[in-house]
Amino acid sequence: MSTDARSSLGSRVPVAGTRAVSVAAMAVLTASYLSVLYGIVDVTGDPGTFALLVAGSLLAGVVLARYLPPLGAFALTAVIAVAGGLLYFPTVPNTYALADQVRFIWGDVLALVTGLSILRIINAELWALAVAPVPVFLSWYLTARRRYALAAGVSGAPLVFFVLTGDASLLTALVGVVAAAVVLGVGDLDRRDGRLADADGVVLVVAAMVVLTVSASVVPTGSGQPLLSTDGPQAETVEGSLVNDDGQFAVQGAIDLSPEVRFRVESDRGDYWRIDAYDRYTGDGWIRTAESQPYRDGLLDPPPGESQRVRQRVTAEDDLNVMPAAWKPVAMSGHSTRATDFGGLEPAEPLAPGDDYTVVSQTPTPRPGQLRDAGTSYPDGVTERYTQLPDSTPDRVGTFTERLTANADNPYDTARVVETYLEDEKEYSLDVRKPSGDIADQFLFEMEAGYCTYYATTMVTMLRSQDVPARMVTGYTEGERVDDDEWVVRGLDAHAWVEVYFPGQGWVAFDPTPSGPRESTEQGRLDDARANGTEDVDTNETRPDPPENDSEPDPDNGTAANETNETAPNGTDGNESTNESAGGQSGSGVAGPDGLGSDGGGSDTDTGDGDGGGDEGAGFQLTPPTPEQAALGLALAVGLVAGVRRTGLDGRAYRAFWLRRQSATDDPEADVRRAFDRLEYLLERTGRARAPGETPRQYLGTMPDERARRVGELYERAVYAGRSDRALADEAIALVDDLVDDRTRL
Numbered sequence: 028m029s030t031d032a033r034s035s036l037g038s039r040v041p042v043a044g045t046r047a048v049s050v051a052a053m054a055v056l057t058a059s060y061l062s063v064l065y066g067i068v069d070v071t072g073d074p075g076t077f078a079l080l081v082a083g084s085l086l087a088g089v090v091l092a093r094y095l096p097p098l099g100a101f102a103l104t105a106v107i108a109v110a111g112g113l114l115y116f117p118t119v120p121n122t123y124a125l126a127d128q129v130r131f132i133w134g135d136v137l138a139l140v141t142g143l144s145i146l147r148i149i150n151a152e153l154w155a156l157a158v159a160p161v162p163v164f165l166s167w168y169l170t171a172r173r174r175y176a177l178a179a180g181v182s183g184a185p186l187v188f189f190v191l192t193g194d195a196s197l198l199t200a201l202v203g204v205v206a207a208a209v210v211l212g213v214g215d216l217d218r219r220d221g222r223l224a225d226a227d228g229v230v231l232v233v234a235a236m237v238v239l240t241v242s243a244s245v246v247p248t249g250s251g252q253p254l255l256s257t258d259g260p261q262a263e264t265v266e267g268s269l270v271n272d273d274g275q276f277a278v279q280g281a282i283d284l285s286p287e288v289r290f291r292v293e294s295d296r297g298d299y300w301r302i303d304a305y306d307r308y309t310g311d312g313w314i315r316t317a318e319s320q321p322y323r324d325g326l327l328d329p330p331p332g333e334s335q336r337v338r339q340r341v342t343a344e345d346d347l348n349v350m351p352a353a354w355k356p357v358a359m360s361g362h363s364t365r366a367t368d369f370g371g372l373e374p375a376e377p378l379a380p381g382d383d384y385t386v387v388s389q390t391p392t393p394r395p396g397q398l399r400d401a402g403t404s405y406p407d408g409v410t411e412r413y414t415q416l417p418d419s420t421p422d423r424v425g426t427f428t429e430r431l432t433a434n435a436d437n438p439y440d441t442a443r444v445v446e447t448y449l450e451d452e453k454e455y456s457l458d459v460r461k462p463s464g465d466i467a468d469q470f471l472f473e474m475e476a477g478y479c480t481y482y483a484t485t486m487v488t489m490l491r492s493q494d495v496p497a498r499m500v501t502g503y504t505e506g507e508r509v510d511d512d513e514w515v516v517r518g519l520d521a522h523a524w525v526e527v528y529f530p531g532q533g534w535v536a537f538d539p540t541p542s543g544p545r546e547s548t549e550q551g552r553l554d555d556a557r558a559n560g561t562e563d564v565d566t567n568e569t570r571p572d573p574p575e576n577d578s579e580p581d582p583d584n585g586t587a588a589n590e591t592n593e594t595a596p597n598g599t600d601g602n603e604s605t606n607e608s609a610g611g612q613s614g615s616g617v618a619g620p621d622g623l624g625s626d627g628g629g630s631d632t633d634t635g636d637g638d639g640g641g642d643e644g645a646g647f648q649l650t651p652p653t654p655e656q657a658a659l660g661l662a663l664a665v666g667l668v669a670g671v672r673r674t675g676l677d678g679r680a681y682r683a684f685w686l687r688r689q690s691a692t693d694d695p696e697a698d699v700r701r702a703f704d705r706l707e708y709l710l711e712r713t714g715r716a717r718a719p720g721e722t723p724r725q726y727l728g729t730m731p732d733e734r735a736r737r738v739g740e741l742y743e744r745a746v747y748a749g750r751s752d753r754a755l756a757d758e759a760i761a762l763v764d765d766l767v768d769d770r771t772r773l
Contacts, residue, residue: 045217046173052209053170053178057085057163059203060186063194064155067145070309070417072152077159084160085167092171104165111157115150144275145194146307146314158185175214179207265457265478266521269501270302270349276501277312278480280461284549285518286556286564289503290347292514294339297505298390299536300351300516303371304526305499308488310417310465313499317368321375326366327357332397332532334389342383344515344566350374351503351516353388354526354536361385369498370534393532398439401529405496409528413496416488421468425492438495442527445489446539449482455544482540483523496528500536509568517564519549682708687767695756699745702759706738706766713770734762 061081068077084107091100148154162185169178186203189195195203264285269276292300305313320326337353350364350372361384363375372386431448435441454476462469467488470481483499490497501523506516522545524538556564557571565571686705692698707717710730717726727739741759745751 049214052206056182056206063189084163088164088167115157179210266518274315284552288344298353301354301502304369319365319367322364322366329389330391330533337388343378347378352386358387414491428489449539479523479540486539695751698756702763703742
């Protein structure tokens with residue numbers, strides 16, 4: 028009888044087949060690496076084509092598993108791989124020789140596994156379409172033939188590759204590894220025709236993998252990032268997020284300013300000291316797909332339109348991995364340099380304090396009329412490369428921009444309208460919460476404030492939605508002027524702005540970030556650093572003189588220490604007000620995203636601590652868990668359930684409850700039977716079990732307690748004589764309840 032009670036719990040839980048679980052885990056593993064490829068295609072091309080290709084490959088693998096032997100499947104996989112290579116090869120530079128193509132692709136692979144994103148590849152969409160069918164077809168062919176270990180290996184290989192490139196998030200990698208472990212463990216049970224109930228050990232191992240991995244990631248070791256960080260890697264300053272040499276950056280949340288001096292510039296004029304441009308927008312950041320090559324004389328072309336020659340001598344005051352220069356550099360000397368395809372300069376070796384270099388730039392000086400008349404006859408490749416937007420970009424961005432710029436009949440006026448709208452309608456603040464979803468969409472419709480990367484990202488996205496070629500640019504503003512021809516540039520001068528392409532003129536800069544609030548914030552940060560005695564925030568030329576007692580401010584003393592008469596970065600002659608939009612309309616009259624015709628008057632700019640996210644509520648707020656935290660919680664819960672089942676705690680807990688609680692039913696005979704089962708289980712636990720062949724009367728006759736023998740009599744009367752009523756059933760239940768209370772009281 029106790030065996031029936033012990034097995035009753037298992038009969039209550041429906042068990043899925045091991046094959047179904049193995050296939051489901053394989054689907055999760057496949058989805059983990061396909062999600063990375065889908066994200067790449069979403070940024071660069073048409074996800075619909077990708078989805079059809081993947082579905083066809085999966086279906087072919089499953090169907091052919093019935094007819095094609097393994098050697099044939101491996102041969103077909105090789106054919107698919109070669110076909111993908113032939114599709115991708117023609118897009119590789121230096122296509123005149125196959126050997127050059129192979130060397131180029133091999134070099135790409137080596138670069139990627141050192142941490143460069145797949146999105147750095149110019150033809151990333153074609154690369155993804157060429158790669159995806161290979162693991163999908165072969166892994167699902169093997170899955171259909173129950174070769175789970177090989178299938179997990181085939182699917183795990185691209186996931187490992189994407190982890191090395193940095194394209195797979197930690198959560199994606201963790202989910203994929205867990206799925207692979209389930210495929211291996213449960214798949215082995217399926218091949219041996221085992222039961223899913225025996226897989227609790229696999230579940231325990233998987234849960235332990237997750238928990239130990241997360242625990243190890245948060246043990247203090249002096250460096251490193253927690254595996255399940257809520258926000259991902261975060262730079263602490265604007266400069267840290269923008270000024271880097273790895274060709275990519277993510278738009279971040281709240282951020283600070285670095286007041287330390289970085290370099291000095293001796294120049295004919297102040298300018299924006301440009302580092303380089305980014306062409307590929309991912310929805311939450313930017314990628315630069317340009318290659319670089321060693322600089323040589325004549326490598327850098329001047330702009331096609333009118334320009335002004337500017338000579339600069341840049342001296343590093345701190346370690347520098349970048350080479351700022353006024354746009355557009357045409358010649359340089361003094362340091363080993365590489366030039367990018369986007370016209371930027373990179374040091375072949377980092378600059379140490381005291382190192383200097385000289386750059387000659389031809390700064391574009393187009394007039395507004397020239398830009399309005401430039402037309403839209405863009406060179407080959409410009410439209411495709413610089414109007415790219417992720418397929419997932421919300422349609423409302425383009426719809427709103429089209430309505431906003433309805434009166435603009437040329438790209439220049441379109442750019443001015445967008446620039447003025449963002450400058451007037453959005454507030455400047457460093458204290459913002461990074462939104463989920465597309466950055467430009469969220470900043471345009473959901474956020475009230477942001478800093479330069481939000482402004483520039485949104486302007487580029489809006490222009491691209493109208494087929495106006497534009498790109499993101501990073502560098503430094505001109506800094507603090509310390510002499511007629513010298514500027515000191517700090518980390519807090521790091522900045523992002525926009526360049527728009529005009530036929531016959533080249534790339535022309537626009538800056539939608541409001542300069543007044545930005546400069547005020549920078550000056551406040553510098554004043555705080557000076558007051559706190561922060562080192563390296565001043566040079567001999569910038570260090571302020573000690574204040575004199577009872578002295579009045581000298582109105583002729585110029586601007587504040589870090590205030591500058593920055594050159595407008597749009598390259599125009601300055602005759603037009605920066606608040607003028609197309610057709611002479613004032614930018615302040617433009618309506619907000621809620622609809623044209625509403626009052627678009629901008630609010631006072633906030634340089635304080637507003638979060639910019641529209642989060643007005645005060646008091647306690649329940650923050651939903653991040654996907655990473657939810658995954659960890661799920662792993663802990665599943666591991667706990669598996670551990671309980673593995674140790675038998677679930678059965679013991681159920682039987683403990685079953686032993687102590689019996690409610691009367693409409694069937695007195697069934698109540699007596701259950702009361703007897705409870706009694707027998709109780710006596711087994713506290714005394715001895717009934718021996719094989721021993722009758723209930725013989726067994727209970729050895730018990731000293733009269734109540735137990737009375738229950739036996741009631742059981743025999745109900746089962747063998749068929750006589751039982753409600754009163755007798757209630758008596759049996761009450762007697763067993765008393766025995767349970769007496770024998771389990773401790």
